[in-house]
Amino acid sequence: MSFFPSSLEILIEKFASLPGIGQKSAQRLAFHILSLPDEEAQAFADAISTAKKTVHCCAVCQNLTDSEVCAICQSPRRDERVVCVVSDPKTVIAIERTHEYNGHYHVLHGVISPLNHVGPDDIKIKELVNRVADGHIEEVIMATNPDTEGETTAKYISRLLKPFGVKITRLAYGMPVGLSLEFADDATLMRALEGRQEIE
Amino acid sequence: MSFFPSSLEILIEKFASLPGIGQKSAQRLAFHILSLPDEEAQAFADAISTAKKTVHCCAVCQNLTDSEVCAICQSPRRDERVVCVVSDPKTVIAIERTHEYNGHYHVLHGVISPLNHVGPDDIKIKELVNRVADGHIEEVIMATNPDTEGETTAKYISRLLKPFGVKITRLAYGMPVGLSLEFADDATLMRALEGRQEIE
Numbered sequence: 001m002s003f004f005p006s007s008l009e010i011l012i013e014k015f016a017s018l019p020g021i022g023q024k025s026a027q028r029l030a031f032h033i034l035s036l037p038d039e040e041a042q043a044f045a046d047a048i049s050t051a052k053k054t055v056h057c058c059a060v061c062q063n064l065t066d067s068e069v070c071a072i073c074q075s076p077r078r079d080e081r082v083v084c085v086v087s088d089p090k091t092v093i094a095i096e097r098t099h100e101y102n103g104h105y106h107v108l109h110g111v112i113s114p115l116n117h118v119g120p121d122d123i124k125i126k127e128l129v130n131r132v133a134d135g136h137i138e139e140v141i142m143a144t145n146p147d148t149e150g151e152t153t154a155k156y157i158s159r160l161l162k163p164f165g166v167k168i169t170r171l172a173y174g175m176p177v178g179l180s181l182e183f184a185d186d187a188t189l190m191r192a193l194e195g196r197q198e199i200e
Numbered sequence: 201m202s203f204f205p206s207s208l209e210i211l212i213e214k215f216a217s218l219p220g221i222g223q224k225s226a227q228r229l230a231f232h233i234l235s236l237p238d239e240e241a242q243a244f245a246d247a248i249s250t251a252k253k254t255v256h257c258c259a260v261c262q263n264l265t266d267s268e269v270c271a272i273c274q275s276p277r278r279d280e281r282v283v284c285v286v287s288d289p290k291t292v293i294a295i296e297r298t299h300e301y302n303g304h305y306h307v308l309h310g311v312i313s314p315l316n317h318v319g320p321d322d323i324k325i326k327e328l329v330n331r332v333a334d335g336h337i338e339e340v341i342m343a344t345n346p347d348t349e350g351e352t353t354a355k356y357i358s359r360l361l362k363p364f365g366v367k368i369t370r371l372a373y374g375m376p377v378g379l380s381l382e383f384a385d386d387a388t389l390m391r392a393l394e395g396r397q398e399i400e
Contacts, residue, residue, distance in 0.1 A: 005266035
């Protein structure tokens, strides 16, 4: 039985469908929206539509961007011979924050995970292979998370790329195994970048 | 420095402005929105605008509604001589869920709280006084929260309504059903003792 006006029920339901938001929190958030001035509530709605409409994957590195090719791929100051392979856009941010890395990226948008029915074709591996096949790339740094799925993905990709003769490295274990890259502190990430090791 | 496309940054910022949502959660929610199919993301945006546009306060009881007068105030089966005064719409839901109450409501949208700069004029007390002054109401049940601010508000309102000669009651204090006496706080136990009832 619904006690709230239907449009409010719908809004609560939408919030409750977000990850990590339960029924009580969804109610609180919906009430908060109602308490906002009209223009602020509308700005929130617009932010959703606009982000969804304008943000897509960079044609080169698959990172999120609102232009055809992202700012990093376009920058003449970045070294296009080095590509750092990450599982998601948040890791790009984490690495950029160190100000230590000057190469390009490749965002996989996931890792190989048989348990979650994610196979090699479900993430952007093909696009990476095509980039490497183009011949400009000299080093590929595997920066997937240091957990089982991240390792498996790194190994799988490095085996695919071996025939192209590029140097393949991975982030050094400067960080505790099991920690998500997204939450690593800058100093740890920096050391891990500096000490990257070649994958045999 | 912003690493994400600006429309994504704006969306993250919007989520981060919600109560109880930090920067990391806001990122996670914004990414979730991007991962939704176009029509679902748009439905979310629409839910916000629609709720904000259609939901307002009932002209009579100030509860949230999408019509001029809410369903409870319109219902011929509800006893309009009894009005239960609550601080917010969520309390209406809680009381409705008991299926025990058949009267009307009055939603104050807050409680008197000098510390938070909320005075009697900032909540819907005037509207309640007007309803009582109309003369149809015989009993007003104060159902504000049993804390200092709720008590203060209840006392303030009951003093205002006294001159109209209506019966003014408040929810009984006592032990919550199912709570072990061992874990009851002193104030609750004291009230439960004071209000002890004869066993027939």
